[in-house]
Amino acid sequence: MDNILKISADVDSFVDSCENELKEEFNRIDDICEVNSAKVISAFIKNKVSEVHLGGTTGYGYNDIGRDVIEDVFSSIFKSEDSLVRGQFVSGTHALTVALFAMLRPGDTMLSITGKPYDTLEEVIGIKDNASSLKSYGINYKEIELLNNSFDYEKIKKILKNEKIKLIEIQRSRGYSTRESIGIDSLANVIKEIREVDKEVIIMIDNCYCEFVSEREPIEVGADIVVGSLIKNLGGGIAPTGGYISGKKNLISLCADRLNSPGLGKEVGSTLGINRYILQGLFLSPNVVANSLKIAVLSSYVFDKKGYKVNPKHDDRRVDIVQSIEFKNPDELINFCRGIQNASPIDSYVTLEPWDMPGYNNKVIMASGSFIQGSSIELSCDAPIRKPYIAYLQGGLTYEYGKIGIKMALENISRK
């Protein structure tokens, strides 16, 4: 091993020996990757993606056939009626914001049935004060906690029977919490139960980090609308920015009018040359997600064997690409993140410090030496500096770079 990486022989052989014991898990990941690859290539073939779609538009962006075909390809993959896939979405948070503001009206109530939503949505909803929140428009918010890591069916049914709920939000990935993520089977089950009492409530899924981890996506099990980021799974590390919303045609139309302008809808929005990258990133995505999963499984096993609490365990069925590792103190946590940063292709020489990131409640440390700023489908790691000291590791465009990152992070906490 080149000594620039400063990986000791001990760490090197320890991680290699862990890898040797993960054949079964890796095979399962490869099988899912093949299913999702078939899904993607079928969508490209069905929609006759062609050289002419790789160009882009400027200005208003009328007649952008590349943008249109991308949205058709997304609809084929998600088995949805329509999609909005745009570089104008700044991030996943923005896509979720647009979707919520598009579908809710003053006096409406939204209900989260997976407890407190992702940190950046607190100001969007108005859980934390903001003069532009949904709450400031008179939109109400309620939440039901998970019960023993499953849905609280009794409470959900009771609230749906007793009051008018306009929209239910289900966040699959656990974000910065210690709950379990929501698998596709349990999603299918809760949607079935919801529909027994309420045929109309809009069921919206925050699908961030979950795309292509399983063989099915939320619309296939009855969700109305699904939302995510293009600098996570579906961007494949190539899409330079953006987000997506996919689902019922009437809902996508509301979202397009909200993102752009009422009346302009999906017809506008110039793509400035990013169509090629969105398509290429999507094409690579099943494999990139598989690599990320293998990196997550390897890190889980390595740190489990070193005595740290990990979630999920290496042999658990995974729902998203995120691996959490609990450290014993803030120093270990920070050194782990620094190791990941030092193993990155971009800004490897930076010494990370925790900082007050907008939208988050605690100081956060983020390792993200990525080609696309903040891209968390690239090997990255973030952690709020609060008890329990959990690092959330995710991404990795190729398995080998991820494996090197794990070695450097382990080395960095072992040496200190």
Ligand SMILES: *Cc1c(COP(=O)(O)O)cnc(C)c1O
């Ligand atoms: C990443 C993420 C989001 C959106 O975050 P952005 O950084 O704005 O893209 C929302 N929900 C969950 C569960 C996420 O993981």
